[in-house]
Amino acid sequence: MxxxxxxxxxxxxxxxxxxxxxxxxxxxxxxxxxxxxxxxxxxxxxxxxxxxxxxxxxxxxxxxxxxxxxxxxxxxxxxxxxxxxxxxxxxxxxxxxxxxxxxxxxxxxxxxxxxxxxxxxxxxxxxxxxxxxxxxxxxxxxxxNVFFANPVLFNINRPDFQRKVTINPSGVHQIFNYREQGSLVFDGATKNYEDEFPIRQxxxxxxxxxxxxxxxxxxxxxxxxxxxxxxxxxxxxxx
Missing domain, CATH: 3.40.50.150 (Vaccinia Virus protein VP39)
Structure with missing residues (x-):
């Protein structure tokens, strides 16, 4: 999920x-x-x-x-x-x-x-x-439409926070692949995460x-x- x-x-x-x-x-x-x-x-x-x-x-x-x-x-x-x-x-x-x-x-x-x-x-x-x-x-x-127009939605690269979000066509009409990767300091420790799922325009x-x-x-x-x-x-x- x-x-x-x-x-x-x-x-x-x-x-x-x-x-x-x-x-x-x-x-x-x-x-x-x-x-x-x-x-x-x-x-x-x-x-x-x-x-x-x-x-x-x-x-x-x-x-x-x-x-x-x-x-x-x-x-x-x-x-x-x-x-x-x-x-x-x-x-x-x-x-x-x-x-x-x-x-x-x-x-x-x-x-x-x-x-x-x-x-x-x-x-x-x-x-x-x-x-x-x-x-x-x-x-x-x-x-x-602007939400889907650029394949890179976010590309943040700071010393304490990195986040990259891409949205690319899946090859199926109106369906896009949403992919997210990030890193941040949380509760005193560096946490890495990633997520990927389909969305529809x-x-x-x-x-x-x-x-x-x-x-x-x-x-x-x-x-x-x-x-x-x-x-x-x-x-x-x-x-």
Whole structure:
């Protein structure tokens, strides 16, 4: 499973990569979620280590987190224990989730790109719809073409931190091989890690078709706040 073998390093890797921009972007995303749903219940699909779920719970939302990587779930639970927070965290895929419903579902920070099969995508989107309350909302993003245009996404080489990320065509339509290698100081020791998995460059026409098939409609709402971030964000509603 992607990220499993470096889940404990994940947060620090991204903080070292983006610096203050990482926290700023998290806060920007939270503010947009606050505007979409000022209060209520949220399903956070692809929750990672709790980047959004934890602050949303602290803001008073009823949150259910879903994360497929067991390593990320372990880190997520450790962070919740440290903060004295208790809320449901389910270690499963979007398609296999089968618990409570919510007013708003999230799949942000390129979560849908990890689903590379159209049948699995439709199953996942249908399951999201099935777990939305009446007139519930689905907020998500897809990476822009620029994300896939350069085979080297990151190549950081500092004395205390190295990270190289490449994205190369697999030879199958819209499928790319994501490969990551890195080294950093963590808990007083140098840690090396690597990861490799397929991702898909979904086009909006295909995703919109599948969303409609799953019972979701584009609200037409735009999110200019995210212009220039490398992803396009959209909001759909359960019919």
């Amino acid at each position: 992607s990220h499993d073998n470096w889940s404990k390093l994940y947060d620090k890797v991204y903080q070292l990569t983006f610096g203050g921009i990482y926290e700023s972007f998290t806060n920007t995303t939270l503010r947009e979620i606050n505007k979409i749903l000022p209060a209520g219940s949220i399903l956070d699909f692809g929750a990672g280590t709790g980047r959004l779920s934890i602050p949303l719970v602290q803001q008073g939302y009823e949150v259910i987190a879903v994360e497929q990587s067991s390593g990320m779930v372990d880190v997520f639970k450790e962070k919740c224990a440290e903060k004295g927070l208790t809320f449901p965290i389910y270690p499963c895929s979007i398609a296999n989730y089968s618990n409570g419903s919510a007013d708003l579902a999230l799949a942000v920070f390129t979560v849908l790109s990890y689903i590379i099969d159209e049948e699995e995508m439709l199953k996942s989107l249908q399951n999201i719809t099935d777990h939305l309350n009446p007139n519930g909302l689905f907020f998500f993003d897809l990476p822009d 979904w086009d909006w026409a295909s995703i919109d078709r599948l969303l409609v098939m799953a019972g979701l409609t584009n609200t037409g709402r735009t999110f200019p706040t995210f212009n220039g971030t490398g992803s396009t964000y959209k909001l759909y509603q359960k019919r």
